[in-house]
Amino acid sequence: MEKEYCRDFLVDFGDDGRVLIPVVVQDFVTKEVLILAYTNREAFEETLNSSLATFWSRSRNELWKKGLTSGDFLRVKEIRVNCEQNSLLYLVEPQGEGACHAKMENGKAFSSCFYRKLRLDGDILEFL
Amino acid sequence: MEKEYCRDFLVDFGDDGRVLIPVVVQDFVTKEVLILAYTNREAFEETLNSSLATFWSRSRNELWKKGLTSGDFLRVKEIRVNCEQNSLLYLVEPQGEGACHAKMENGKAFSSCFYRKLRLDGDILEFL
Numbered sequence: 001m002e003k004e005y006c007r008d009f010l011v012d013f014g015d016d017g018r019v020l021i022p023v024v025v026q027d028f029v030t031k032e033v034l035i036l037a038y039t040n041r042e043a044f045e046e047t048l049n050s051s052l053a054t055f056w057s058r059s060r061n062e063l064w065k066k067g068l069t070s071g072d073f074l075r076v077k078e079i080r081v082n083c084e085q086n087s088l089l090y091l092v093e094p095q096g097e098g099a100c101h102a103k104m105e106n107g108k109a110f111s112s113c114f115y116r117k118l119r120l121d122g123d124i125l126e127f128l
Numbered sequence: 129m130e131k132e133y134c135r136d137f138l139v140d141f142g143d144d145g146r147v148l149i150p151v152v153v154q155d156f157v158t159k160e161v162l163i164l165a166y167t168n169r170e171a172f173e174e175t176l177n178s179s180l181a182t183f184w185s186r187s188r189n190e191l192w193k194k195g196l197t198s199g200d201f202l203r204v205k206e207i208r209v210n211c212e213q214n215s216l217l218y219l220v221e222p223q224g225e226g227a228c229h230a231k232m233e234n235g236k237a238f239s240s241c242f243y244r245k246l247r248l249d250g251d252i253l254e255f256l
Binding site for chain 2: 010022024026030031032033035036048078079080081082083084087089100101102110113114115116117118120125127
């Protein structure tokens with residue numbers, strides 16, 4: 001049976017499958033938002049086949065199975081699609097100790113890439 | 129004091145301020161992911177000034193203060209930025225009954241745009 005769902009049904013990856021769709025990655029248990037990344041059709045199908053979140057790296061222009069170098073794989077428990085079918089939400093169980101490539105002072109990875117709050121102080125926006 | 133933070137410090141909206149940055153919008157209390165939208169510099173500054181989530185509509189190519197027509201304003205309680213400073217996370221308190229323009233059968237708006245789960249059944253991906 002042909003996998004026609006990507007093109008015709010779910011999200012539009014384009015005729016060549018290379019259109020990038022943003023993916024919000026959220027911890028299935030804690031509900032923390034971990035990452036905003038991108039997928040094309042190849043990365044999406046690899047995610048479905050392996051149940052491990054796989055993205056398309058815009059900087060390296062290659063398939064990026066999250067955790068392959070760090071061990072911080074993200075097991076996908078649930079996939080949701082938005083109203084307009086142009087973004088995805090993956091609910092995941094982190095298999096390692098963190099999700100971000102940035103490290104805390106103790107050398108451990110941050111659990112989320114969104115580890116910096118901003119504060120508006122008058123006209124100045126500061127990191128907290 | 130000049131507002132130099134957008135260009136120099138936080139995220140790169142480009143020289144003309146029109147580069148679009150994805151924004152994950154999450155409910156401050158329930159942690160539900162509500163929307164994935166986009167901001168440019170103008171929409172970001174309007175968000176800071178009004179404390180109401182304001183985006184750039186890609187389809188209408190105009191400033192989009194969420195809730196202006198529906199009443200479903202989103203009050204921004206916290207702003208976070210990711211490691212690479214190319215995406216934002218807004219933690220919000222919905223001021224109306226929903227966040228999505230799509231409506232349930234009873235006519236009320238869905239609280240989140242990500243209201244459809246997907247199920248992989250063999251080779252077929254279905255909405256749940």
